[in-house]
Amino acid sequence: MADIMTNQVTGARTTTMDFKTYGPAVALLLLCVIGFMLNPAFLSEGNITNLLTRSAFIGIIAVGATFVITAGGIDLSVGSMAAVIAGVMIIVMNNSIDTFGTGATTVLIGCGFSILLGLGAGWINGMLTTKGKIEAFIVTLGTMGIFRSLVTYFADGGTLSLNHDVRGTYRPVYYDSILGLPFPVWVFIAVSVAGWILLNRTTFGRYCTAIGSNEAVAKYSAIKVDRIKTWTYVLQGLCVAMATIIYVPRLGSASSSTGVLWELEAIAAVIIGGTVLKGGYGRIGGTIIGALILTTIGNILNFTDVISNYLNGTMQGLIIIVAVLLQRSDWSRRASPKN
Amino acid sequence: MKLKTAITALAISGALALAGTASAQEKIKIGVSYPTPTHAWAAGMNWHAEKAEERLEALYPDVDLILVNSPDPGAQASALEDLVSVHQIDALVVLPFESEPLTDPVLNVKKSGALITVVDRGLSQPGIEDIYVAGNNPELGRVSAVYMKSRLKDGDNIVVLRGIPTLIDNERFDAFMAEIEGSGINVLDHKHANWNRDDGFEVMQDFLSRFPDIDAVWAQDDDIAIGVVAALKQAGRDGNGMFVVGGAGMKETIKSIMDGDELVPVDVLYPPAMIATAMDVTVAAFKSNGPVAGRYILGATLITPENAASFYFPDSPF
Structure with missing residues (x-):
């Protein structure tokens, strides 16, 4: 009798755990089924490739955001950061043409600058949060405004465009495929795998989780809290830089409307994926599915004219809330007998 | 007390002096x-x-x-x-x-x-x-539609990318649809691309996956058109007489019209x-010795290779 009871309890617990883990994946699968029913072209090879490539930007940024949020922080500046990095990259590449020509060297210089800027911007966010002792929300709200206005200033209020020939050299980075998968998707995969290992298999990842759960306890446990937290922002900056490197060759331009609201999409992807907003628990796999869900919603809405265009925001909001509800609600636990 | 009077006096004389120069x-x-x-x-x-x-x-x-x-x-x-x-x-x-x-x-x-x-x-x-x-928003839509009708025939398919949901966008779109009506040209669908290159690219990618047969695109705006062109080229569907009509008068667009671009052959001015x-x-x-008070509604001129030069300002940021 006792055995049966235990089995039942364990069984109930397993389903709960499963739903928490696989909730986002189920939601994504459901979305895909809906997409296919609306229009079979949804599952065409071209559309799937488009979807994956598009998810790469938000996905890569969201992997960085998973670390920041797991460690109890938040970074609102990522969208503006991407815009300003894209802008500076374009300026640098346009100015390198005279010295280095329009070949790969110029593109590599641009990419190098992107990485340096991303690391630098992340470091500033991190230092202001930890050493400056300002709430991350305020720091990154400030840098969000600064980065956004800087790109407007660099572009003279207009649009910065990459030199046509350099674009020709750089273009394959977005448009070409290796083994049937576009290059940005490979970058997304690489960043995801690296992120998963870093969060789940290294001390750094465990420290992030520990700090996010309880900063004071982490400090007493001899974790260098400030340093780890700063690193999460630097990592976020690096992710933004990588996303920008694959973003620029797409249209070869940057303006003040580049990357608007990416920060909220990245945060939404992280939370849909099961990471806890107040920190202490992070899931890279979930984040990736979250990013895919967000892109899929937009894609499906473009595939149908059943819903008024004006209600796109409503549909997105509803699906995000339902996805998180599926994952968080404890109705399966409530259904099981309490003992 | 004395000081106060002095200051007042100074202020008054200063104000008088200022008024003097102004009138001079x-x-x-x-x-x-x-x-x-x-x-x-x-x-x-x-x-x-x-x-x-x-x-x-x-x-x-x-x-x-x-x-x-x-x-x-x-x-x-x-x-x-x-x-x-x-x-x-x-x-x-x-x-x-x-x-x-x-x-x-x-x-x-x-x-x-x-x-x-x-x-x-x-x-x-x-x-x-x-x-x-x-500028004339309804006219921008109407002129675009007139051009579409001049290039397309009964039964051809177009898609429409709209701007940010606003009154301006509605005026343009409604006038476009009113002019297209009865021409036999099918508007397959219309979606908002928010006058933005990235959104233009993504919406167009989805239109291309969804509709195998598209003959032309009304992008309404030059920024959207840039995204649309990138998506068309990516899908390899930029040939076969396909064309895109934008709007506003961006210098890059006007330059390529001057150079005889076939994919974006014209633009509609919203200067x-x-x-x-x-x-x-x-x-x-x-x-002037003539009266000037009144309403000046600028034309939504169709910019073609012939007249493009007069709308081209290479030094302007736009």
């Missing part, structure tokens, strides 16, 4: 107020305003144009107050940030006796402005230079 110069002061440029079209407007200022001040030494741009409606309202109190303007050229919150501030400027020219966005109360200069037109007309109110 007798400059016609015209304030020009518009939003701080945060996107390419507005940056183009800023550029044209500065060019017009240079040109008009060189032409008329007694005209002083004062350009002020403001980052939000509140700041613009304050800027209008300053133009009256500090500069004592004789005329105001204003492109309101938003109609509603700026109606009263502009009315106050009018009460000071200044001539009012409103550009592009009307005020929410009629009869305040003496001169109104604006940022309208601010310069407004400044010209306002100065004319003081200089």
Whole structure:
């Protein structure tokens, strides 16, 4: 009798755990089924490739955001950061043409600058949060405004465009495929795998989780809290830089409307994926599915004219809330007998 | 006490001196107020305003144009107050940030006796402005549709990418649809691409996956058109007579029309230079012997390789 009871309890617990883990994946699968029913072209090879490539930007940024949020922080500046990095990259590449020509060297210089800027911007966010002792929300709200206005200033209020020939050299980075998968998707995969290992298999990842759960306890446990937290922002900056490197060759331009609201999409992807907003628990796999869900919603809405265009925001909001509800609600636990 | 009188005396004599110089110069002061440029079209407007200022001040030494741009409606309202109190303007050229919150501030400027020219966005109360200069949104839609009809035949398919859901977008779209109606051209679907290159790219990618047969695209705007062209090229569907019609008059677009681009063969004008037109007309109110008060609705000209050169400003940011 006792055995049966235990089995039942364990069984109930397993389903709960499963739903928490696989909730986002189920939601994504459901979305895909809906997409296919609306229009079979949804599952065409071209559309799937488009979807994956598009998810790469938000996905890569969201992997960085998973670390920041797991460690109890938040970074609102990522969208503006991407815009300003894209802008500076374009300026640098346009100015390198005279010295280095329009070949790969110029593109590599641009990419190098992107990485340096991303690391630098992340470091500033991190230092202001930890050493400056300002709430991350305020720091990154400030840098969000600064980065956004800087790109407007660099572009003279207009649009910065990459030199046509350099674009020709750089273009394959977005448009070409290796083994049937576009290059940005490979970058997304690489960043995801690296992120998963870093969060789940290294001390750094465990420290992030520990700090996010309880900063004071982490400090007493001899974790260098400030340093780890700063690193999460630097990592976020690096992710933004990588996303920008694959973003620029797409249209070869940057303006003040580049990357608007990416920060909220990245945060939404992280939370849909099961990471806890107040920190202490992070899931890279979930984040990736979250990013895919967000892109899929937009894609499906473009595939149908059943819903008024004006209600796109409503549909997105509803699906995000339902996805998180599926994952968080404890109705399966409530259904099981309490003992 | 003595000191106080001295200061008062000084102040009075100072004020008198200032008034003296002001009357000696007798400059016609015209304030020009518009939003701080945060996107390419507005940056183009800023550029044209500065060019017009240079040109008009060189032409008329007694005209002083004062350009002020403001980052939000509140700041613009304050800027209008300053133009009256500090500069004592004789005329105001204003492109309101938003109609509603700026109606009263502009009315106050009018009460000071200044001539009012409103550009592009009307005020929410009629009869305040003496001169109104604006582009023609419905005409932009209609001209685009007329061009579509000239290129396509009964049974051809087009898709439409719209701007940000606003009155401007509705006016353009409704006029376009009204003109297309009855031509036999099928509008497969229309989606908002928010006057943005990235959104234009993604929406067009999805249209291409969804509809195997598209003959032409109305992108309504040059930024959207750039995204559309990238998506068409990626899918390899930029040949076979496919064409894209944008709008506004971006310099890169006009340049490629001059060069005979077949994918984007024409553009429909919604000129940022309208601010310069407004400044010209306002100065004319003081200089011309003809009447100028009234409404100036600029044409939505179809820009073709033949006339493109006259709309090409290589130094403008837009």
